[in-house]
Amino acid sequence: MRSLHESTRAATTGVTFDQMLEKIRYEGAYPTRERAESVTKAVLSGLGRQLTGDERVDLAAHLPSAAAHILTTEIPDPHPLTGWEFVKDLAARTGGTPATTRWDTGAVLATVGQLAGPGLLDRILAQLPTGYALLFGRAELIQAA
DSSP: OOOTTSOOOOOTTSOOHHHHHHHHHHHHTOSSHHHHHHHHHHHHHHHHTTOOHHHHHHHHHHSOHHHHHHHHHSOOOSSOOOHHHHHHHHHHHHTOOHHHHHHHHHHHHHHHHHHHOHHHHHHHHHHSOTTHHHHTTSOOOOOOO
């Protein structure tokens, strides 16, 4: 079995897991590849607990195989969390602070959103509760009542 450190199948977008980690390392200003990988695993696992249906399957198809495996190994939570609850839950699971976990989440999800592309990202954001758009690097647009 290949380790996650090895370059694995490229996503439909042509990006390998190694390339994805390097982008996240750069975006998050992480000192090591290992730190970027640790953050990526935690955030993708968390996202895997939130996404269901076609959006989950389609996102996995856009990610390198190692990243897709991390995402799809998690069982979706029947009660999805808001964006802020997602960050707080992830902080509790990883032992981080909400501020550093918010940074980590943004570094990973911005890259994931780029790999997904705008159409799929729109569908993902439509499925998730409020607060995720900012985590993916987009403005959170709310219709007036």
